[in-house]
Amino acid sequence: MNKRSILASFLILLGVCLMLAKGDSLNPGQMIGLFWPTLFVIPLSLFFHWLYFFMLAPKGSGVLIPGGVLMTTGVVCQIAMLMGNWEYMWPGFILAPAVGLFEFYWFGPRNKWLLIPINILTILSLLFFALFSLGTLFNQLMGGGKTIAAAVLILAGALVLFSKKKDV
Structure with missing residues (x-):
């Protein structure tokens, strides 16, 4: 890595911190608490990938398993951490060993x-992501606008009922 890319990464990270602070000041402990995956987990995964691609390839492909698991887990x-949505992101931990x-x-x-x-782990992870995301979206629609959701469902049912059948 050259000096420009390190400086650019630092400036981007600092900008994200300032955006997330929203007027509050972030002390170093809060920044480490917010960016611990980027500081500790993702660099370790990058080390495993570097180890394979620059030192062990093509014989030592086994180091890619922890590299992929740690990269996915870190992301x-x-x-x-940034979005505060742990309850929706947990299927990513099922996806990590698949990666x-x-x-x-x-x-x-x-x-x-x-x-x-x-394939089993990927499908299971995507299924849980879809179920929790769509379930949350449906609950938000039903919570704030039950009449809108009901009208959409009635309209969809009417369209299905009165649409012409296509001969195949």
Whole structure:
């Protein structure tokens, strides 16, 4: 990494801190508490990826499993810390081993049997993300505007009922 990219990363991080502070001052403890995934977890995952791509490739593809798991976990934790939405981000922890195994599959020996747990974990994670996201959206629609949601459902039912059938 050159000096410009380190400076740019620092300036971006400082700008995000100032945006999140909203007039309050952030002390160093609060900044570490807010950005601990970026400071500790994501650099460790980058180390594992660097280790594979610059030192061990193509033989040591096993280091990509913890690298992928830590990268996904770090991103999920960082988003949850910044947005304060841990209750919606937890399916990302199910996705983390799928990402690590997929990296191992992609850069490793390409054992086709690895695709089974990768697909199961990915589908399970996406299913939980969809259920919790759509459930929250539906609750917000129903909580603030029950009449709007009811009208949309009645309109959708009427469209389905009175639409012409297409001959296939």
